[in-house]
Amino acid sequence: MNLALRALRLLLALATAAGLAVDAYVHADFAPSFDPVGRGGLTEGELFRAxxxxxALAALLLLLFFRHRFAWLVAFLVAGAGVAAVLVYTHVDVGALGPIPDMxxxxxxxxxxxxxxxEGAAAVTAGIGLCLAVLLHRRSRAAEAAGDAADSGGAGSAGGADQAAY
Known part of the structure; x- marks a missing residue:
């Protein structure tokens, strides 16, 4: 992989982790003030802590394993769910849903x-990072398949064509 793609992947990981870190800090900071909301089930403070x-876990996972698609997927899902929740609960009075309080x-x-x-910026950068990770994974798999076909007699031989089909 060339240097530009490596740098891009690292910058996307840092930007995503920074957005997730801000998300984690704000929710942890606000959690105690929302503890009384939601008697009889989960409190909003507990949901904020979660x-x-x-x-925080998604940011750490991404920083440690930014070469893996799974880390990008987790970061995308956490950031996307966070921004979706804040937008829905700001614009729609959903009410209480089972143990989840009216937020x-x-x-x-x-x-x-x-x-x-x-959260929105982290979702966008994680989405781009996930797409890049999937494309790089596919590219490496194609290169491995081409190398395997060349090792087994080349693409022009019957053995190479049979190998490429699998």
């Missing part, structure tokens, strides 16, 4: 805005 933990909050304040922007 989001903070998921975002409708139509107001935008600085921390909520910062978190939504960070």
């Amino acid at each position: 989001e903070a933990a998921a975002a 409708y909050d139509p107001t935008w304040y600085t921390e909520k805005t910062v978190s939504a922007i960070a």
Whole structure:
């Protein structure tokens, strides 16, 4: 893989991890103030702590394993779910869903805005990183298949054609 793609993948991983870190910080910081919301089931504070933990874990996973598609997928899902949740619960009064409390909050304040922007940016960069990881994986598999076909007699021979079909 050339140097430009390596640099791009690393920059995407750092940008995604930074967005997830902001998400984790804001949710962990706000969790205690939302503990009273949601009596009888989960509290909003507990959900905020779960989001903070998921975002922190996804950021760490991506920083350690940014060459793997799975790490990108986890980062994309966590960031995408976070931005989707904040947008839905800002614009739609969903109400309580089973043990999940009513989290409708139509107001935008600085921390909520910062978190939504960070989650959105992380979702976009993770999506690009995931696409890049999938393309690079396919490219390496194709190169391996071409190398295997060449090792088994070349693409022009009957043995190479049979090998390429599998």
